[in-house]
Amino acid sequence: SQQGEEDPQALSIQEGENATMNCSYKTSINNLQWYRQNSGRGLVHLILIRSNEREKHSGRLRVTLDTSKKSSSLLITASRAADTASYFCAQTQGGSEKLVFGKGTKLTVNP
Amino acid sequence: EAEVAQSPRYKITEKSQAVAFWCDPISGHATLYWYRQILGQGPELLVQFQDESVVDDSQLPKDRFSAERLKGVDSTLKIQPAELGDSAMYLCASSLGYGGQGNSPLHFGNGTRLTVT
Known part of the structure; x- marks a missing residue:
């Protein structure tokens, strides 16, 4: 079962623009994680944000979490062609420790 | 940086x-x-080990899948017999922490792409 839903499913932008991806989930969470996956490769962990945090930064990445709306967003600033990948959010569901991934957003950054 | 090794590719x-x-996690x-990822979908957990013990295999089709x-x-993750619907990417991941998946980042291997004909 997939808990989170990323939006949009696909996003195409020009190099230098910002990219925003959203994630909505259904049940209470312990924390939320974002991962990146290049085509044909494994997933790479980007950021973990805990349920009591509202915003977190890592380099050109900014993640926000709104537990009242059960949503999170990932912002990539000044995008590069190398940012082209699929981006997934994942959460632990309620009382379970299982990490559940959404279907992902496919980002294309055009040079 | 240490990596999770998987074979075959x-x-x-x-x-x-x-x-x-086969999967060799990061030392320690x-x-x-083990996750399964169908094209265009997110990974779905098949089985989780803590040390040598299975802690979650609720989504593992036990009539044909086994893991040790x-x-x-x-x-090792085994499928016997393979079915057409098993075609997918099989990803192995490891994490440092005990006590569940939610508190430690997962480190993934590059997966095995399985095609069943």
Whole structure:
């Protein structure tokens, strides 16, 4: 079962623009994680944000979490062609420790 | 940087045949996971090990899938017999922490792409 839903499913932008991806989930969470996956490769962990945090930064990445709306967003600033990948959010569901991934957003950054 | 190793990288097999995948996690990582990822979808957990013990295999189709991590280090996932619907990417991941998936980042291997014909 997939808990989170990323939006949009696909996003195409020009190099230098910002990219925003959203994630909505259904049940209470312990924390939320974002991962990146290049085509044909494994997933790479980007950021973990805990349920009591509202915003977190890592380099050109900014993640926000709104537990009242059960949503999170990932912002990539000044995008590069190398940012082209699929981006997934994942959460632990309620009382379970299982990490559940959404279907992902496919980002294309055009040079 | 240490990596999770998986082999083979690609596997083509005929339906009803047996197939096995191998994973070597990052040294010192107690928790190991096998995920299945269908094209265009997110990964779905098949089985989670903590050391050599299975802690979650609720989504593992046990009539045809088996997984083991005998010495608490590397792991093997087997499918017998393979079916057409098993075509997918099989990803192995490991994490440092005990006590569940949610508190430690997962480190993924590059997966095995399985095609069943």
